[in-house]
Amino acid sequence: MQKYMDCLTACPLFTGIEEGGLLSALTCLGAHVRRCEKGETILAEGDPVRYLGIVLSGAVQIVRMGYDGSRSILSKLGPSDLFAEAFTCSGMEKMPVDAIAAEKGDVLLIPAARILHPCDHPCGDHHRMIYNLMRILATKNLAFHRRLEITAQRTTRGKLMTYLLLEARQAHSRSLTIPFDRQELADYLGVDRSGLSAEIGRLRREGVLSCTRNHFTLHTAGEDEQA
Amino acid sequence: MQKYMDCLTACPLFTGIEEGGLLSALTCLGAHVRRCEKGETILAEGDPVRYLGIVLSGAVQIVRMGYDGSRSILSKLGPSDLFAEAFTCSGMEKMPVDAIAAEKGDVLLIPAARILHPCDHPCGDHHRMIYNLMRILATKNLAFHRRLEITAQRTTRGKLMTYLLLEARQAHSRSLTIPFDRQELADYLGVDRSGLSAEIGRLRREGVLSCTRNHFTLHTAGEDEQA
DNA sequence: CTCCTTGTGTTGAAATTTCAACATACGTTC
DNA sequence: GAACGTATGTTGAAATTTCAACACAAGGAG
Numbered sequence: 001m002q003k004y005m006d007c008l009t010a011c012p013l014f015t016g017i018e019e020g021g022l023l024s025a026l027t028c029l030g031a032h033v034r035r036c037e038k039g040e041t042i043l044a045e046g047d048p049v050r051y052l053g054i055v056l057s058g059a060v061q062i063v064r065m066g067y068d069g070s071r072s073i074l075s076k077l078g079p080s081d082l083f084a085e086a087f088t089c090s091g092m093e094k095m096p097v098d099a100i101a102a103e104k105g106d107v108l109l110i111p112a113a114r115i116l117h118p119c120d121h122p123c124g125d126h127h128r129m130i131y132n133l134m135r136i137l138a139t140k141n142l143a144f145h146r147r148l149e150i151t152a153q154r155t156t157r158g159k160l161m162t163y164l165l166l167e168a169r170q171a172h173s174r175s176l177t178i179p180f181d182r183q184e185l186a187d188y189l190g191v192d193r194s195g196l197s198a199e200i201g202r203l204r205r206e207g208v209l210s211c212t213r214n215h216f217t218l219h220t221a222g223e224d225e226q227a
Numbered sequence: 228m229q230k231y232m233d234c235l236t237a238c239p240l241f242t243g244i245e246e247g248g249l250l251s252a253l254t255c256l257g258a259h260v261r262r263c264e265k266g267e268t269i270l271a272e273g274d275p276v277r278y279l280g281i282v283l284s285g286a287v288q289i290v291r292m293g294y295d296g297s298r299s300i301l302s303k304l305g306p307s308d309l310f311a312e313a314f315t316c317s318g319m320e321k322m323p324v325d326a327i328a329a330e331k332g333d334v335l336l337i338p339a340a341r342i343l344h345p346c347d348h349p350c351g352d353h354h355r356m357i358y359n360l361m362r363i364l365a366t367k368n369l370a371f372h373r374r375l376e377i378t379a380q381r382t383t384r385g386k387l388m389t390y391l392l393l394e395a396r397q398a399h400s401r402s403l404t405i406p407f408d409r410q411e412l413a414d415y416l417g418v419d420r421s422g423l424s425a426e427i428g429r430l431r432r433e434g435v436l437s438c439t440r441n442h443f444t445l446h447t448a449g450e451d452e453q454a
Numbered sequence: 455c456t457c458c459t460t461g462t463g464t465t466g467a468a469a470t471t472t473c474a475a476c477a478t479a480c481g482t483t484c
Numbered sequence: 485g486a487a488c489g490t491a492t493g494t495t496g497a498a499a500t501t502t503c504a505a506c507a508c509a510a511g512g513a514g
Contacts, residue, residue, distance in 0.1 A: 066389065067392045116361070130357060134357070137361065137368055138317035141317070141371065144368065144375060145301075151379065154502080155469095156471075162294050183492095194473080195472065197493050198495090201494080381471090421464080421465090
């Protein structure tokens, strides 16, 4: 366990908790490490929802069967990433998805009930974990909502501009560097890569924005002076 | 306040808390009622994030400027609905949206800090509220994720089938009644209504499903016997 | 019964997106 | 420097979606 200390302290679930407290908290919670081979199912669809997971090493994928029978990957997770937290906190009974090991590695499984319900011991870190968990859920909510707002746009232009505007607002600047390459941006927006490139070209020609690589600058009045 | 008791007990934030405890909890939290005229801004974009809101009467809309300057409605809320909870719990500093009264009515504003941080009094209901809040956030997370999974599909057929399959899985049945009329379903899926009707017709002719009004039955093998 | 409204299915044309294929630029490796 | 792989922009054709317009059925109001 000691060797995963860095990984654990980097996990947002343990923000503000010191190493010593973390170790005793994990013991108190009944957390255990599970070693997984590549392709192994960690949590299966239909299983009772009991554990919250943290990737210690390797990689985990959340997958589900699509309507056409293909297995679709809902998310890919790496070290320090949390998974199944929304299932455990929502009170859902059965897992609606599979969690599988995409690579050989270790995961930490924590019985969720112990986190959600207060323990008798006067353990100050416990409240901190609940607070952290709430913060994680709320932050994800905002991220999902944001993405929904973007993908709700019907055109490529609408999606791109909505995305850029939201980013620019967050950065309080008309200039921003995005954390995606073209293909990743297209996937995030849910559009075709070449169509996206074409649309960026069009916007550039119209003088709406300029862009080099993944650095964009919006030229439109936007909404700086109002609202 | 007394007249809103039914509305408050129906709010998922107070599930499991009795009337008496609720009243004292609200006092302890420093909640206050605000009367709003139609069109009044309750929380403005840029305001510091302090309050979590509950609609007591009337209606509230969450709105934001779109990239083309149009005001887009992100959600519409009625009595017992909670709003701004994700902002308060995420630790965000400034409101990224406006909350405005769509109709004349009352809202309850609760300083969020008092909910998130434990009070000194041994108040059992406090933990229950935190637990409820977590559950609300997690449930919304799942709802958002589900909808993203649906809208991520590129075609109308993909969106519809993904939606129906998720609903059918949840209902443990191949038959289901959806809570939308065609227009609402189209909006939820993010597609054109007439195109949706056409696609349903096509699927019906192909024998994939049958449907009368808002009752659907899937005929495909689906994934009943496996997973 | 008739008028009117609302919800739904159809249709064809216009607009947009996707797809496949290729051109170009850049950085790396040898 | 040459060969190579990756990232990006371009293009035209095919597929899909949107849009506008209309037909039709069901239910309510008069």
